[in-house]
Amino acid sequence: MSARDAASGTALPDIAALAEQLRRVTVEVTDGSQLLGSGVLWPAGYVVTNAHVVRRPEASLRLVDGRCVRARVLARDRDADLVLLGVPGTGLPAATLAEPESVRIGSFVAAVGHPLGVRGALSTGIVCAIGPIERQGRSWIQADLHLAPGNSGGPLADAAGFIVGVNSRAAGPLALAVPMNTVARFVQAARG
């Protein structure tokens, strides 16, 4: 048995595999030249990102294999900070979505994105809380995890690599992600 096999019972090799799995479904969102943020390859030929990342009717997406595609905005919800993009063509990988409300406080979460231009950077943490951060505010997955500009619109995933939310912004050291039930409702409504 190699040392690597011996270590496979620990969580460390799982994290490397998880990072790879998430990188395959995370795109770079650009305006053609400049990085705007990250996005998640959604099932059935869509990409979900933040409304504050894509302010125009179109955006360029760079996939993990280096391919670049143009995408058109199909729906936008500024309040929820979500945008749905349609990607022409087929054969793109897609993220596996977690069941809405499957996250538990304390459970492991991982984010992949392009913080400050660093491609495919992984950050890990746990779910700190689920709910608003101010009175009457909207509900967030609040994660004890480091986000930086460029992470916006990227995936927040559980330990199995299933998407539990879309990263939106940082509040101090806390990461705020739009929860899966909100994202699923938005995508459902946009597709009609």
Added chain:
Amino acid sequence: MNGLQSLSNDLAAAVERAGRAVFAVNGRARLGSTGVHWRPGLVVTADHTVHVDEEVTITGPDGRALTARVAGRDPTIDVAVLKVDAPGVAVAEVADSDAVRVGHIVLALGAGPRASWGVVSSVGDTRMLHLDLTLYPGFSGGPLVDAQGRVVGINTSGASRHWQLAIPAAAVNRVVDELQRRGRIPRAYLGVSTQPVRLPEPVRQRLNLDQQTAVIVVEVQAASPAAAAGLTIGDVIVSLGATRIADPTDLKSALRPDRVGESITASVLRGGEPKDLQVTVGERPRRG
């Protein structure tokens, strides 16, 4: 299920389990803090978050608001104990904090519950636990929890903006034991004011001392335990019992409530010569 998923489930289960004994404490005007149902009817929190002296409202994990009474404080380690009638609220499972090692994964819980995670980054001289994790606003007084959901300490960010600390469960137990034994937490004192002082290299070498600093006595209160033991201004206290005294904070933390009445050896330097004095730790007279 892979190793990461099982770790994730363990952490979530630990939060759920420990969270059943967590209270929100409204002991100061702006920001609430967290407390732990340490023993039946006794909730432990961080002393610096309780600005009131008598009644304080606390909210249980079930959302019930209860009135608690401040039963005792030990500001030397930042612990306050509240007495409350809280039937039906789980009592925390407290683990042996001496088994906590640098590198262990730990969780910090705030009322809600909210959670953050990290590792134990060092264990201090007085076994204070230094943490590599974020204590979010309101987390002070909350439990530091191991991966099994057992409480190994009480978190506090009161000591410093830069250090995230936990008071080890063993120290909290000592305070709670004193409270249960005497009905209050006495404050131990010697009756001296001190300042840090650098030990001259020749003195250190001659006396085989590994510490760079000690404390010099700048005031001895009349009729105090220090006066009775013969401590005088100018004495340099090097150790108290088995505890090395490198600065006034060490002296403060050596004076634990359970030491009131105990006779301990104060090793001092007087005129550069070592001298041992027996001092009986007194109880600081109460106000009013």
